[in-house]
Every structure is written in C-alpha cells, then in structure tokens.
Amino acid sequence: MGRRKVPLSRIENLSTRQVTFAKRRKGLFKKTHELSVLCDAQIGLIIFSSTGKLFQYCTEPSSMEHIIRMYQNASGTQNPANNDQLEAIHGELRMMQKETLNLQSSLQRFTGEDLSSIKFEDLDELEKQLECSLNKVRARKFELLQQQMDDLQMKKKMLQDENDQIYLLIKENEAAWDQHQQVAIVPNTEEHRGVLEQFPFSGEEQPSSVLQLATMPSVFNPYHLLPAQPNLQDLSLQQPQLW
Template sequence: MGRGKINISRIENKTTRQVTFAKRRAGLLKKTHELSVLCDAQIGLIIFSTNGKLYEFCSDPLSMENIIKKYQLATGTRIVEQNDTEQLHGEMRRIKSETHNLQLILQRYTGDDLTSLTLGELNELENVLEHSSHKVRTRKFEILQQQMENLQRKEQLLEQDNEQMFHLIKEHQAAAASYEQQQHMTKIEEVERMGMNNVNVNNVSVLDQFPFGGEEQPSSVLQLATLNPPPPPNFYPYRLLPTQPNLQDYTLN
C-alpha cells in the first residue's frame, strides 16, 4: 500500500513543528547538494527558521554573494542602497508602531479599552479569549492529571514500604521474644541445677561424718541429732587406775 496524502498546513504543536523543520531542512540541504554535484548546477539556498536562525547552502566554488549578484543580473533587480540614518529612523518608526499595536491588543485582552472596538471586533476578541481559556483549562487538566498520577504512584510506594517495615518489625519482635524465652528457660535450668548440687553436697558431707553400719541411715540432720544426743557436761569415761590390781589375775586366784 502506498503512503497516504499529507495535508500541507502549519503544524500547531511547537515541538512537532521544530522536529519536522529539522528533518526536512536536512533532507532539503542533502538534495540541493546532490543536484549541485550531479548536474553541475549553481545553487544558492537560504533558510530562516521561526526563531530567525539562518541556514544557507552555496555550490562550490561560488559564494552566496556571487549567487545574489547573478540573480540580480538575470532578473534586472537591484537592491536600493539607503542612508544609514534614514534606515535607522525608519526602523525606529516601525518598532514604535508595532509596540503601540501590541499595547492596544494587550489592553483589549485585559478589557481596559474596548470603547473603540466595533461589534465584529468584539465578537472576534470573544472567540479568541474563549479559545485561549479552553486551551488554558485543557493544559490545567493535564497538569492536574499528571500530579494525581504522581501522587498515586507515591502512595503505592509508601504502602509497599510500610508493609515491608511492618513485616520487619514483626520478625524482630518474634526473634526478641524467642530469645528472651530461651534466656529465661536457661536461667531456670541453671538455678534448678545449682539447687540440686547444693542439696547433694550438704547431704553427702553430713552423712559421711556420721556413718551407721547395719542401721537405717538418717535422712536429715534432725534425725541424726536425735539418734546421737550430745554427752552430759560432767561425763568422763571410766578407766583403770595404775594402783588397782589386774582383774585377770584376781579372777585366776
């Protein structure tokens, strides 16, 4: 299928218009160079952009001035040379006139001076203002929509961060509780083990000092005290004096 026909009209979008200008300018300069080389043609190309920037092409070995002179000779036209002072005064008058017209237009847009306008001019001004207000509202709606989308994305990111922080806090609390419970159980086991060791040591030390052969062993210190009461204060063990005779000799006689 062939390409569709393009409507040749001014591009309203500034960015699209600038991109199209750059692409087509490069293509035009390329085609001009090819025509100059292939056909040995003398070509002078001058391009001014919307911003007033100059682009030009001139076939070698000529210059743009030579091309312009050839054009003047071929067409019989001539650039009128004027005095610099008159040219400056004329430029100043033109700038003043444009400035005055712009001030009047601004006053009409703000509604300050509408007495000199006719009905047709007022209708035209109304249409211009309505079109401008529509563009302003459209742009305002686009900006608000972009801000809403950005806020929604930020809200989603904050919710994700909040969920991650919540899970991290829960994991930290669970780990801390498990560690505290483990430490508590360890302390309880140590206390119980130390208590059992103390009881065993005390019982063994007391019972070792008081052995009972063939009898029931006392289970506590109180039972041991009742089984072996302390001797009376005036108790002295009996013994044989050296002056007494030997009892074995006495029994034999």
C-alpha cells in the first residue's frame, strides 16, 4: 500500500493545534537555519500565532530591520515620505544632543569646573554674566530680608498694643480694688468720734481715726484701778492692840 495524501485543514481541537504549532515551528526554524548556513543566504522569518504572539528568526549577524529594508529596496515598496520623516527625526535628535552638550558646558563654566579651553573674551563675558546673576540674587535676598523685617515690626506693634491694653486693665482693676478696700476698712468719722474722745491723749498731735489709734505707740501709763475695799492687813496694823 502507498502513502495516502492527508488533506490539509484547520485542526479543530485547540490543544492539538497548539502542540502541532509548537512542533512545526521548531522544525521550520531548524530548516531555515540549515538553509542559511549551507547556502549563505540571508533569511528573515516572522511568525504570528493564533493568539497574536510573535516568533521570528533572522540570519546572523544581520537584523530584522536590515532584511526588511533590503526587501523594500528590492521590491520597490519603500515609502520616500517615511525616509524623509526619519531623516528629520535624526536631524532633530542630533540638534537636541548638540544643545544638551552646550548646556552642560555652560553649566560647567558657571560652576568654574572647565575653564582651560575658554578664551579671554569668553571669560570676560562669563564674568559679566556672573556679576549680573549675583546682583539679582542679592536684590532678591534683600527683598526677602525686608519682608521679614516688616513682618517683625508689625508683630512687635501688635504685641505692644496688647501689652498696653493689659497694663490699662490691670491699673483699672487695682484702682477699683483700692477704692473697695478704703470703703470697707476706713470707718466713718462721725460714728467713731465718740470712741476717740473716750481716750485722753497728751501731746501735740491727736489721732484722727481709729487706725491711727491702733498704730500709735503706748505713750501713756495704763490706768490703775483703786481698790473698792480697804486692805484688811493695813487696818489691822492701824488698830491698837488690846492685850
């Protein structure tokens, strides 16, 4: 019996289809590598699975981009607009790199790191720029200091006003308290005049209030009470003895 030709069709079983894809892909890559080595051919192979995953093979040392560019040149499918856009992008990239190098060199000059290759005229211009920048920095510094001084002066004035208000309030409270103490402690002169008249005082100055009476030193002799009854012992001495 001869080999029967199997008709090609999509494998319906998902697992079987994935296994078949993996086996055939490896075999295809192997055959492509053998063809590239044996025949010295440049081959680029791109495979997308049913899930969208990319598999590729490229002959070394070439790259897939180089092979695609060769294919576009050989087939005439290369778009000139894309080449112009690519050249414009490369030109802009080169310009940005140049500007970056210039900025780095300028920064090094301002910091004083790389000054060996600068001419005298460039050094003079650099000195003027640094002086101008220094003046701007100082002006900004003085402006901030003035703002801080103004804020401190305003705060000082507010604190002084609060201190004055508190001082006036304390004085008012002290005056009210002193008036209350005078009303509560100092007695009425009419009511206590009789008390002062009961005590005879000798001297030039007479007390005018009970408070002065209490604070005056004792300059007069205390009263001596006379006995209401005569002393019996003295009487016995005065009577004659009968015996």
